[in-house]
Amino acid sequence: MQANIVVLPGDGIGVEVVTAALAVLEAIGRKFGHEFDTEEYLIGGCAIDAHGTALPDETRQACLSADAVLLGAVGGPKWDDPNAPVRPEQGLLAIRKAMGLYANLRPVKLHPDLIDASPLRPERLAGVDLLVIRELTGGLYFGEGGRWVENGEEWGKNTMIYSAGEIRRIAKLAFDAARGRRKKLASIDKANVLDVMRLWRKTVAEVAEDYPDVELENVLVDAATMHLLSRPASFDVMVAGNMFGDIITDEASMLSGSMGNLPSASLGQHLNRHGKPQGLYEPIHGSAPDIAGRGIANPIGTILSLALLLRHSLGLELEATAIENAVDQALSDGVRTADLASDGKKSVNTQQMTAAILVHI
Numbered sequence: 300m301q302a303n304i305v306v307l308p309g310d311g312i313g314v315e316v317v318t319a320a321l322a323v324l325e326a327i328g329r330k331f332g333h334e335f336d337t338e339e340y341l342i343g344g345c346a347i348d349a350h351g352t353a354l355p356d357e358t359r360q361a362c363l364s365a366d367a368v369l370l371g372a373v374g375g376p377k378w379d380d381p382n383a384p385v386r387p388e389q390g391l392l393a394i395r396k397a398m399g400l401y402a403n404l405r406p407v408k409l410h411p412d413l414i415d416a417s418p419l420r421p422e423r424l425a426g427v428d429l430l431v432i433r434e435l436t437g438g439l440y441f442g443e444g445g446r447w448v449e450n451g452e453e454w455g456k457n458t459m460i461y462s463a464g465e466i467r468r469i470a471k472l473a474f475d476a477a478r479g480r481r482k483k484l485a486s487i488d489k490a491n492v493l494d495v496m497r498l499w500r501k502t503v504a505e506v507a508e509d510y511p512d513v514e515l516e517n518v519l520v521d522a523a524t525m526h527l528l529s530r531p532a533s534f535d536v537m538v539a540g541n542m543f544g545d546i547i548t549d550e551a552s553m554l555s556g557s558m559g560n561l562p563s564a565s566l567g568q569h570l571n572r573h574g575k576p577q578g579l580y581e582p583i584h585g586s587a588p589d590i591a592g593r594g595i596a597n598p599i600g601t602i603l604s605l606a607l608l609l610r611h612s613l614g615l616e617l618e619a620t621a622i623e624n625a626v627d628q629a630l631s632d633g634v635r636t637a638d639l640a641s642d643g644k645k646s647v648n649t650q651q652m653t654a655a656i657l658v659h660i
Contacts, residue, residue, distance in 0.1 A: 311586025313371020319598035343373025353390030416556030433544025559597030
């Protein structure tokens, strides 16, 4: 197979973890006889510095014509002024919108040898294997917002807005995913308070009628955050709106021992030239400016994001599984970056962790 992959290293540790993933991609290409053409573009803070915008036109056009996109992270202290007219995160939101990426898939599975790395008690972690599906192009992050002064008082607002159609398409995707797993779906909302969430619950219930084999549980978002800590293994697939999904996936990441472990896939309705969903793949962590440039970042989330890219956008299931198995083997061998190492235990740097994974490919 020949594939065109746009690479967006971004800011902070994004550059380091993407470099690790590209080494794995090269190894996969050699082993399985594929030709992966990669080209790097700017996004986020580095794009602001170079072009004055977080998403240059050339980056946008390259992403729209690619088979898939691999992203590192955006942001950092240099661009953290909340009053700045241009911010790195705008590039991320804009590329999601431009590519029509309405669904973000975040699998959370605990490696048995990492139980000690999680802050939860081991007995609560047994059997944790869940998938969070987050709606990505609607809700509070894309509703009308603004700031103004009235009668000497400063005001701000953002609007959480969803159409039934937007809810229906993410719910259908979530039910389909649950049908292929343990046939349990938890829909996360705040229907006891918000009208938009009452529409969410009503629409999800309507979609559920087409999936009688899937058990639907409606969970208020505040209860969901509690249950993720008290009974995480009871969840199979969770579906949530943009903001709620953003929050609960960061919480769920700690079940695996570190946010650095978790990948994500952002998918839409556009197909690439291989007839597969065009997607953007990235670890769920940020740019981690506190460790950027030190070479100690955990590359696992980005490497597993690459596995999701091969699976969903290129249809290369065998190759994706090879990456996932290699990561599992490296962890079983006891290789740990600093975020995963127990107190007093030896840790490795980014390159060493990558080399430990490459050994098993």
